[in-house]
Amino acid sequence: MTRDSSDAIxxxxxxxxxxxxxxxxxxxxxxxxxxADFAAAVGAIxxxxxxxxxxxxxxxxxxxxxxxxxxxxxxTPAFFLxxxxxxHGDLGMLESRDILLxxxxxxxxxxxxxxxxxxxRMEVPVIAILGNRDSTIAQKATWTLSAEVxxxxxxxxxxxxxxxxxxxxxxxxxxMTVLSERDFGIPDFASLHPGGSLGRRYFLQISALMHSGDRxxxxxxxxxxxxxxxxxxxxxxxxxxxVDREGTLAGILTDGDLRRALDTRGGSSPSILDIPARxxxxxxxxxxxxxxxxxxxxxxxxxxxxxxxxxVHPDRTLAGVLHIHDLLRAGVL
Numbered sequence: 001m002t003r004d005s006s007d008a009i010x011x012x013x014x015x016x017x018x019x020x021x022x023x024x025x026x027x028x029x030x031x032x033x034x035x036a037d038f039a040a041a042v043g044a045i046x047x048x049x050x051x052x053x054x055x056x057x058x059x060x061x062x063x064x065x066x067x068x069x070x071x072x073x074x075x076t077p078a079f080f081l082x083x084x085x086x087x088h089g090d091l092g093m094l095e096s097r098d099i100l101l102x103x104x105x106x107x108x109x110x111x112x113x114x115x116x117x118x119x120x121r122m123e124v125p126v127i128a129i130l131g132n133r134d135s136t137i138a139q140k141a142t143w144t145l146s147a148e149v150x151x152x153x154x155x156x157x158x159x160x161x162x163x164x165x166x167x168x169x170x171x172x173x174x175x176m177t178v179l180s181e182r183d184f185g186i187p188d189f190a191s192l193h194p195g196g197s198l199g200r201r202y203f204l205q206i207s208a209l210m211h212s213g214d215r216x217x218x219x220x221x222x223x224x225x226x227x228x229x230x231x232x233x234x235x236x237x238x239x240x241x242x243v244d245r246e247g248t249l250a251g252i253l254t255d256g257d258l259r260r261a262l263d264t265r266g267g268s269s270p271s272i273l274d275i276p277a278r279x280x281x282x283x284x285x286x287x288x289x290x291x292x293x294x295x296x297x298x299x300x301x302x303x304x305x306x307x308x309x310x311x312v313h314p315d316r317t318l319a320g321v322l323h324i325h326d327l328l329r330a331g332v333l
Contacts, residue, residue, distance in 0.1 A: 060167065
């Protein structure tokens with residue numbers, strides 16, 4: 001593998017920086033173009049009783065798919081409609097109560113132009129995000145939002161770069177402005193993302209994360225400390241539960257409890273290892289129930305500065321043990 005020269009590295013960095021600068025300028029150029037049509041399009045989406053269909057073809061189609069996903073995840077039911085497929089049956093996905101959001105750099109996309117008379121007949125209004133305000137689609141759309149750019153970034157100036165960036169930014173601006181006027185908060189967003197870290201934080205219960213069954217460290221109140229140490233070492237949670245014969249929680253023992261007992265009672269004395277767990281256990285430990293949300297458990301553990309918490313059923317029978325690492329692995333932290 002050859003080592004690149006400093007000149008080659010500098011040139012690559014310069015090209016990359018130039019592309020980023022040109023694309024960021026393309027976005028800045030959109031700001032003064034926000035006009036009455038933009039505000040009206042926001043109002044139409046907010047007042048729309050149906051869905052938002054988002055369409056485009058080629059690179060504009062990729063942008064349309066992303067913007068559709070953004071709307072869907074922020075409280076506006078939306079779906080991607082391929083304009084070619086719409087002309088061959090998928091138009092049935094639309095109803096008169098829907099709105100179409102169309103993306104086109106040229107504003108002359110044949111498939112979208114072919115759809116417009118059909119949409120007019122169905123009384124489906126059209127929001128168009130276009131790279132050409134003087135195009136046919138611009139003239140026929142209900143509302144037109146400009147995503148024009150002076151040139152494409154990059155050495156050749158022909159690959160869709162600045163134009164797709166501008167269309168995406170305008171689509172995001174539309175979606176986020178709609179979001180700003182909806183009664184839609186973080187819990188609503190989390191409910192639409194149950195598999196993400198935010199969803200886990202808001203909706204995941206600790207019953208899905210805790211150590212249960214044979215993974216729970218447990219001893220009885222009469223268990224001698226030498227056996228307590230063996231159990232704690234085997235289960236590797238830095239603590240053990242203490243339960244009676246009915247499985248009801250009687251207390252807990254932690255590494256700290258053991259250290260303090262050895263310090264105060266004489267660690268060199270063999271008899272210290274024979275005393276029962278009940279003599280040094282904490283009898284009123286912090287507990288949670290299996291239905292406790294992971295976010296609530298995290299808040300509690302952070303406020304109490306503890307790394308493990310016992311989980312019990314309403315009748316105080318043992319259900320499990322939650323460790324801070326369980327929350328970390330689940331992406332709640």
